[in-house]
Amino acid sequence: MSGPGLSALRDPEALQQADHGRLLAALGYAGAQVRVVSGQRDRLPTVDRPRSLVVIGPSAPIDVALLSAVLGPAPAPVVAAADLPAWVGALDVVVVLAGSVDDARSAAAGAVALRRGATTVVRAAAEGPVADATRPALLPSELALPELLAAPSRWALLAAVAAAAGLGAQPDLDALADLLDAGAPALHPSAESFLNPAANLAEHLGGGTPLLVGADAAADALLAHGAAVLTGLAGIVGGVLPSARAVGRPPVLARIGSERDIFADPFDDDAAQRVQPVLVSTADPTGPDRAAAALVSGLRRAVPSAYHLDGWATAQAVPDGTVLPPAGQGFAEAAPPRTAGPEDPWARVFTAGRVLDATAAYLAVATGAPWPDDHPAGLGRSAGTRWDLRPVPAPADPDGSTRESDQTWM
Template sequence: MLDDILLADPRALTALDTSGVLRGAATAGAQVRSAAQGAADARISDLAGSRPRALVLLRRPGTSGAAAGLLTAALGPTCPVPVVVADTVPGWVGPLDVVIAHTADADDADLADGVAFAVRRGAEVVLSAPADGPVASAGAGRVRLVEQRIPVPPGLDLPRALAVGLVVAGALELFTTPLHPALDPLADQLDAEAERNQPGHEPFMNPAKSLALRLAEHTPLLWGTDPLGTAVAAHAAAALATHAGVVAHADNVGRAATASGLVRSLDRAATGADVFHDPFDDPDGTTEAPPVRLVLLATGEDDPAQVTLRLAGRQWPSADVVHPVDEVARGVAHAGVLRAGLLASRFDVAAVYLGLATRTIEPGYRGARREES
């Protein structure tokens, strides 16, 4: 059960967060700045002027898959080169390709093998990883290594992974509008979001706490109204599972609207609960699933309600709409990327708050970790 009083007590939150998970979630802006500086030290800018045959994004356990989804959505259909997302290095990779790999696991043997293979094939490899361990050693002296400089609990390193991908794509001139090479606008937005979400702020002033309260004791339906919003939804579902043990459904609103069972659950929820229903009256010995709560995630310029009507053929007036146009105004360069980064950070912090308030995060918590063989 959610301890909502805990969310209003910053001292209690700090005392419970013995592993510093909230502090780790608040480092998003610092991670972006550190990654951008690390990319500069790795001379990523030397890639300028080259046009790869393909950009290969490796998806490994952790946040690399979310980063790949966000970068692919940010580049969009206008990207001048194919973007390939793969779990392992494709066998066809060669000297004309650029491979980006991110991991927080320095001992990922499969990734180490993939890095070594890509190097042997002559591909340009950008590796975001800890400086020590088999993964870094596999490409020692032959890859552009962006070292992990700000350690965070597992599952909270998406800003670093995304930043490295954005710097590489920017150096390759894959965006129609150039990115700031140091990613300062993104880092500034993430710093501002961390300030809003600090434990000392009451829920009505803290968007992450407010989101956590809205999602508590519900089954979240996280539906994106645009490609970047959908990519954020996928990451948000993973964050809720990792930090709060919450199962969520994430998809594009157009596809999700074809899931008739979920739509019926939404319609039932919109009619309101039976005021005479006794939640402790369970004659069949069964437990009802938590009620659904729809959250629409939007990063584009258009009104999410109108986009939902166009894609799904209907609207859900009861839905929570998360569209941070107050934080990132319409017309700002790369507004979609800035909003996506902001929303991903907000859901990370909300998931941590929810995990703390439900005691899912216990003292000594270290997030998700790979099973040892």
């Protein structure tokens, strides 16, 4: 499979024609993913101060790192594991995040956790081995998209479970979903390319080898997530420099921070080894953590060529009730009013994470990368569902209700 090349990042028509797998359109699911979890919160168990929160699944290390960074010090440990630890029992909360429909390790972990009496929540496909083994604890994934683009669903679920377990504040998931919906048009291929942060970041990374540099704990988790989606979607391998190492100004920062010769041959060996730095931060620049703000400022001076993905700025930049093109062009008539903003740490994380997802999707389409193994449905339902930015409500059930999974996507 071959793509149109990086030049297509400035050509919306070429991008959309090359997006045979509908990866770019799938980016519009971020708000819907969070809204599905919000609708499932009444099914979450409430636990008063568990001994621990254990998260199982292929993405658990990254997801737990992000959760721990946002929560800060918690009254109980939050643990990531590939398999269920032997010590887990009735005093613990277990969240299983299946990586695929037939994730045997997740099925085994969920089944054993239930047998041991642990409070268990399982995110998996509605049907399959994991669902069969953990039916009493199952919260099915309702939307059809590759699991590499399902981070908003996982993060929203972990935030909700942690709140139900008394480990953190209750997130306003509906407000976060509205925020993601309102910001979706800026990432659409038809948006002005110079205003599209994902297209700009993709063009930056296309010029060499990515190096993601973190400036705070949540940003460090986003680095790992970004590296995973760049590799999994676009087939691009890069480096990661967490904040604890970046603060020491390692030699790599000195190397990439040096000025480049604008007359250099782009096809020589040195250019082939060019490092494209991306500084990722999520800290509130107006908050009490002055050390994080100082680190960001120092890194920007040390590496002036770095693209700065600022979670605060991405959340702040989301329009509030902006009028969009007519629904017939693939959008709703207007974005919802924004009720979450950059003061919410989850808003900063979700919006910055979505830019990394979109960047990987743009690079995948431009370079013609193979589709993910779980394309197109992932853990969701594929029948009768077509990806795009905004849902149209389905006809009501006899009791007058509709389900997110039954909505038609324009």
